[in-house]
Amino acid sequence: MKNASIGSYILRRLLQTIPVILGVVVVNFLLLQLAPGDLATVIAGEAGGATPEYIAELRARFGQDQPLFVQLLNYMGNLLTFDLGYSFRQSAPVLDLLLDRLGPTLLLMGTTLVVSLSLGILLGLLAALWVKTWKDHLISVTAVLLYATPLFWVGLMLVLVFAVKLDWFPTSGMENVVAFHEGWDRVWDIAHHLILPTVTLSVFYLALYARLMRASMLEQRGLDYVTTARAKGLTDAQITRRHVFRNALLPVVTMAGVQTGSLLGGSVVVEAVFAWPGLGQLAYQSLFARDYNLLLGIFFLSAILVVVVNLVVDIIYVILDPRIRLG
Amino acid sequence: MKSFNARFYGNPRVYLGLAWLALVAVVAIFAGVFAPRDPFAIVGQPFLPPGSEGFLLGTDSLGRNVLAGLIHGARTTLMIAVLSTVAAVAFGTVLGALAGYYGGIVDDILMRLTEFFQTIPWFLFAIVLVAILSPSAMNLVIAIAVVSWPPIARVVRAEVMAVKAREFVQAAVVAGQRDMGILFGQILPNTLSPLIVTGSLMVATAILIESALSFLGLGAPGQMSWGFQIGAGRSFLRDAWWLVTVPGIVILLTVLAINLIGEGLNDALNPRLADL
Numbered sequence: 005m006k007n008a009s010i011g012s013y014i015l016r017r018l019l020q021t022i023p024v025i026l027g028v029v030v031v032n033f034l035l036l037q038l039a040p041g042d043l044a045t046v047i048a049g050e051a052g053g054a055t056p057e058y059i060a061e062l063r064a065r066f067g068q069d070q071p072l073f074v075q076l077l078n079y080m081g082n083l084l085t086f087d088l089g090y091s092f093r094q095s096a097p098v099l100d101l102l103l104d105r106l107g108p109t110l111l112l113m114g115t116t117l118v119v120s121l122s123l124g125i126l127l128g129l130l131a132a133l134w135v136k137t138w139k140d141h142l143i144s145v146t147a148v149l150l151y152a153t154p155l156f157w158v159g160l161m162l163v164l165v166f167a168v169k170l171d172w173f174p175t176s177g178m179e180n181v182v183a184f185h186e187g188w189d190r191v192w193d194i195a196h197h198l199i200l201p202t203v204t205l206s207v208f209y210l211a212l213y214a215r216l217m218r219a220s221m222l223e224q225r226g227l228d229y230v231t232t233a234r235a236k237g238l239t240d241a242q243i244t245r246r247h248v249f250r251n252a253l254l255p256v257v258t259m260a261g262v263q264t265g266s267l268l269g270g271s272v273v274v275e276a277v278f279a280w281p282g283l284g285q286l287a288y289q290s291l292f293a294r295d296y297n298l299l300l301g302i303f304f305l306s307a308i309l310v311v312v313v314n315l316v317v318d319i320i321y322v323i324l325d326p327r328i329r330l331g
Numbered sequence: 332m333k334s335f336n337a338r339f340y341g342n343p344r345v346y347l348g349l350a351w352l353a354l355v356a357v358v359a360i361f362a363g364v365f366a367p368r369d370p371f372a373i374v375g376q377p378f379l380p381p382g383s384e385g386f387l388l389g390t391d392s393l394g395r396n397v398l399a400g401l402i403h404g405a406r407t408t409l410m411i412a413v414l415s416t417v418a419a420v421a422f423g424t425v426l427g428a429l430a431g432y433y434g435g436i437v438d439d440i441l442m443r444l445t446e447f448f449q450t451i452p453w454f455l456f457a458i459v460l461v462a463i464l465s466p467s468a469m470n471l472v473i474a475i476a477v478v479s480w481p482p483i484a485r486v487v488r489a490e491v492m493a494v495k496a497r498e499f500v501q502a503a504v505v506a507g508q509r510d511m512g513i514l515f516g517q518i519l520p521n522t523l524s525p526l527i528v529t530g531s532l533m534v535a536t537a538i539l540i541e542s543a544l545s546f547l548g549l550g551a552p553g554q555m556s557w558g559f560q561i562g563a564g565r566s567f568l569r570d571a572w573w574l575v576t577v578p579g580i581v582i583l584l585t586v587l588a589i590n591l592i593g594e595g596l597n598d599a600l601n602p603r604l605a606d607l
Binding site: 023024027028031035038039040148149151152153154155156157160161163164168262264265266268269270272273276277287288291292294296299300302303306307310311314 | 443446447449450451452453454455456457458459460462463464465535539542543546547548549558561565568569572575576579582583586587590591
């Protein structure tokens with residue numbers, strides 16, 4: 005494949021993300037209009053009441069006396085220059101708050117992605133190899149059960165068993181802040197805190213990928229190229245390893261890309277359960293503080309994150325699978 | 332080939348699912364009969380363990396009856412899940428049908444919209460919607476429907492495109508039937524089976540979303556729900572394990588039951604795929 009065509013593909017794909025981002029901006033703006041109380045009344049309320057003249061003056065200063073369309077353009081301009089506004093509850097710019105919390109969320113999502121994909125693929129593969137035996141049924145039944153379990157409940161049950169009863173893991177937080185660990189001690193401490201949240205967030209996706217992988221393996225195994233491979237004398241193990249497994253992976257990888265947005269949503273719940281100091285916990289806190297500016301900022305950043313991840317997955321995909329380039 | 336009934340009712344997992352779901356539905360409908368008192372009423376000592384005199388599943392931190400809460404919670408949760416699914420199916424069907432039937436620019440615009448709603452972090456979007464519209468049963472239904480309709484639109488669109496090319500549709504066109512008559516009278520009735528499968532599985536997802544929102548404190552105020560019970564009990568995990576464990580098992584069983592029924596429907600309606 006020539007580099008030029010990869011370049012033009014990436015460019016085309018980048019252009020496709022623009023409407024999505026603009027859409028999120030418009031949705032955010034509309035939600036902000038729906039939110040009870042505007043910025044001026046919020047500030048006036050914080051100040052302990054204000055005269056109507058003062059509120060009108062505040063509105064003029066924030067441009068809220070202008071037509072809705074002009075406000076939308078201003079808002080777009082702000083967001084596109086990453087000015088996400090100010091959180092009056094936390095007395096800090098929204099962007100700073102978000103960047104502070106982005107790392108822990110990315111860490112949790114990254115480990116979850118690795119754990120759920122690798123275990124899900126492995127279990128799906130084994131189930132397909134053992135198809136219609138009791139081991140296959142056991143894997144399938146487990147997957148069906150995990151698929152139906154609420155995430156937050158999995159988290160609380162793990163806390164109950166492994167943190168409260170057995171005391172193997174901490175119940176919450178990302179690190180033991182009073183211990184002042186440094187270097188590898190700190191890494192180890194964070195990893196120790198990371199295990200339960202990762203397992204919690206992984207189980208649903210693990211079940212999803214295992215089921216998909218099993219179905220995908222069984223489907224690929226019935227295709228003509230398998231007959232061809234067998235006819236030219238490959239053993240079953242070779243066919244599975246070299247042909248069926250690789251082709252069966254594709255739908256699973258696609259699904260993993262599609263699930264990014266859902267993974268972010270799941271991390272809100274998991275972070276709320278484990279007090280994991282990421283974007284999700286910030287969202288949870290902003291709910292109670294009625295800090296809509298911050299909440300919408302989190303939504304905006306998350307949407308951008310999803311768009312970027314999808315972009316990266318698509319690009320990796322095109323490089324891996326030559327057939328997709330034609331489309 | 333076996334009939335639909337033989338394939339659907341011959342499946343033991345479907346029976347288990349139907350039995351549990353029927354139980355939950357009866358309890359939900361007659362909640363006032365099974366548990367006549369307000370589920371928020373304080374009726375005993377706090378933290379009575381399951382099996383205590385008069386309280387089969389114990390009491391919570393304020394002395395409220397956990398079983399009564401589950402019974403009334405079934406009502407809230409099922410009602411919100413079913414209503415939001417109906418709304419999502421209605422909206423998704425109309426959008427998918429229009430996109431599939433007209434094709435071209437209409438299809439392009441509607442499918443971009445669908446993709447948009449599938450790309451954004453949907454659970455976070457539901458949280459934002461409920462938080463800003465203010466938590467109420469109505470707004471929960473709206474939020475869950477808004478994040479759930481895209482798969483329906485996709486399924487209906489694909490089916491409509493497939494059915495549109497069939498002879499009986501061309502016959503209706505030649506006979507001079509109007510677009511809407513053809514779409515709703517001829518095409519949509521033929522897309523029902525995948526719609527039923529997707530819709531029934533969606534009720535299960537809606538229960539999970541509703542529970543998660545209630546757990547986060549965004550549930551309908553003044554209405555008992557399973558997610559709310561877990562959220563209220565989580566602070567007492569160390570001393571009163573049943574407050575979190577029991578409602579969670581009920582959610583799990585209900586979602587599982589609906590998934591089993593949905594899969595049974597799928598196997599019965601698409602027998603070719605049943606082996607996978």
